[in-house]
Amino acid sequence: MTSRRILETKYRISETAMALFLKEGYANVTVEAVAEASNVSRRSVFRHFESKDELVFPDHTERLGLVERCLLEAGPDTDPVDAVIAATEESLRDFLSRPELVLRRYKLTRVVPELRKREVIEHERYVALTRSFLRDRLPPDAPSFQSVALAALIDAIHRAALGNWVRGGGTTDPVAELAAGMDWVRRLMVHQSTFSTAPLLLALLPDTPQTRRVLTTLKDAAEDLL
Amino acid sequence: MTSRRILETKYRISETAMALFLKEGYANVTVEAVAEASNVSRRSVFRHFESKDELVFPDHTERLGLVERCLLEAGPDTDPVDAVIAATEESLRDFLSRPELVLRRYKLTRVVPELRKREVIEHERYVALTRSFLRDRLPPDAPSFQSVALAALIDAIHRAALGNWVRGGGTTDPVAELAAGMDWVRRLMVHQSTFSTAPLLLALLPDTPQTRRVLTTLKDAAEDLL
DNA sequence: TCTTGGAAGGCACTGAGTGCCAGTCACTGT
DNA sequence: ACAGTGACTGGCACTCAGTGCCTTCCAAGA
Numbered sequence: 001m002t003s004r005r006i007l008e009t010k011y012r013i014s015e016t017a018m019a020l021f022l023k024e025g026y027a028n029v030t031v032e033a034v035a036e037a038s039n040v041s042r043r044s045v046f047r048h049f050e051s052k053d054e055l056v057f058p059d060h061t062e063r064l065g066l067v068e069r070c071l072l073e074a075g076p077d078t079d080p081v082d083a084v085i086a087a088t089e090e091s092l093r094d095f096l097s098r099p100e101l102v103l104r105r106y107k108l109t110r111v112v113p114e115l116r117k118r119e120v121i122e123h124e125r126y127v128a129l130t131r132s133f134l135r136d137r138l139p140p141d142a143p144s145f146q147s148v149a150l151a152a153l154i155d156a157i158h159r160a161a162l163g164n165w166v167r168g169g170g171t172t173d174p175v176a177e178l179a180a181g182m183d184w185v186r187r188l189m190v191h192q193s194t195f196s197t198a199p200l201l202l203a204l205l206p207d208t209p210q211t212r213r214v215l216t217t218l219k220d221a222a223e224d225l226l
Numbered sequence: 227m228t229s230r231r232i233l234e235t236k237y238r239i240s241e242t243a244m245a246l247f248l249k250e251g252y253a254n255v256t257v258e259a260v261a262e263a264s265n266v267s268r269r270s271v272f273r274h275f276e277s278k279d280e281l282v283f284p285d286h287t288e289r290l291g292l293v294e295r296c297l298l299e300a301g302p303d304t305d306p307v308d309a310v311i312a313a314t315e316e317s318l319r320d321f322l323s324r325p326e327l328v329l330r331r332y333k334l335t336r337v338v339p340e341l342r343k344r345e346v347i348e349h350e351r352y353v354a355l356t357r358s359f360l361r362d363r364l365p366p367d368a369p370s371f372q373s374v375a376l377a378a379l380i381d382a383i384h385r386a387a388l389g390n391w392v393r394g395g396g397t398t399d400p401v402a403e404l405a406a407g408m409d410w411v412r413r414l415m416v417h418q419s420t421f422s423t424a425p426l427l428l429a430l431l432p433d434t435p436q437t438r439r440v441l442t443t444l445k446d447a448a449e450d451l452l
Numbered sequence: 453t454c455t456t457g458g459a460a461g462g463c464a465c466t467g468a469g470t471g472c473c474a475g476t477c478a479c480t481g482t
Numbered sequence: 483a484c485a486g487t488g489a490c491t492g493g494c495a496c497t498c499a500g501t502g503c504c505t506t507c508c509a510a511g512a
Contacts, residue, residue, distance in 0.1 A: 117347050117350075120346060120347060121343050121346060121347070124343075124346045143406075143407075143410060144386070145382070145386040145387070145403075145407050148382045148383070148385070148386045149379050149382045149383055149386075149410075151382070152378040152379060152381065152382035153375050153378060153379050153382075155378065156371070156377070156378035156379075157371050157374070157375055159374070160370070160371040160374045160375075164370070177371075180369075181369075181371050181375070184369060184371075188414045
């Protein structure tokens, strides 16, 4: 039940903090200074943010909640991978709803190792969420590492799309990029499930090295099936 | 040119630190206490370790160097994915060469959030390494996110294999698990390259006796071709 | 034995993060 | 209008991680 008023001051503090960090350098700005510049007491800064580095990620817990809600409201009959993909798209859109924040943050994380670390941690929280969701929902006959692998894969593509956008200064279309990546993932998954369950996949190919590689795989798969 | 003697004291400090952390709890043990218990000055602890949490990961920079060397000595004609897989296996083996350390560390990371965060960061360093290697070596016509995705995927499987081993108290065979996972990855990659390059005709068939007859024929044919 | 360079000790300092208590402000029912 | 209640804020003091600087020690070589 965090009120609008509180969220506003939180973002206000974050903004002045980032401005200071960009101007003076992260290490050279004390929390004290941030507090003064925001007309708040030092103690209150630590009420809104757990640590100094969190000042740069005011939006993350919110977004984590968003993703969680997305996953929860996915009915038991929807494909779990699709659910995760949908949640990831939602997350990306949420990122893009604050373009200034994301772009300024990038200028900081690129230079300050401590903040880059923090960013990695934030992503890990998100990955952990989708991972446990997949572990619960994926068919039990799937390979044990599939949930882990999928979660990592999807997050990596999410990060790449967002990263390209941010590195390009906002010129690319990250949503389209994400969609393309997710398509790629879906195809990968279809193939692996094809090989592991009943319906069969056949290919008519020219005689090239690639074909021979495929053929070898196919032969092995056929051996397994028969 | 770190001498053997220095490394020995480093591991000695780390061991006493972990023992203390396990007994008293991470937050309740000051670096001062670690220093005293190791017969070293507080200042010297910070000469061997950059921070308190690094006390639990004395082996990581070493291993990072190991992986880097593995990747560097991969000739330009070896398949980059194979090179990364080999380096990952090497890394896993290196982990397993200190089973006590890994198992005790797990007891800590499971309970202390700060240490789990640190572990995530360590993995990220490793992922960054393989990611940039793949970016350099992968064919330029591959999808842009492929290096990112592959690096994440391989690391996730690495973590899963090691995690299962550690959670099972050392009863599983993580090397075999990793190999199985890497096989899976290799198959995924073969498929995706098939779809992106070679021309082909696809058929989706039900699992019937006829299909199986076709499959048998195909298998035999493949055997003849190879 | 003397010297010299690298490692360790010791000390003082900054600054992040926390616990505690008192003040303040908004919101409620009367 | 007013007292009360509860949540937020300010201010203070404290702990402890991490760093800079100087001194001391030790080991290897001339």
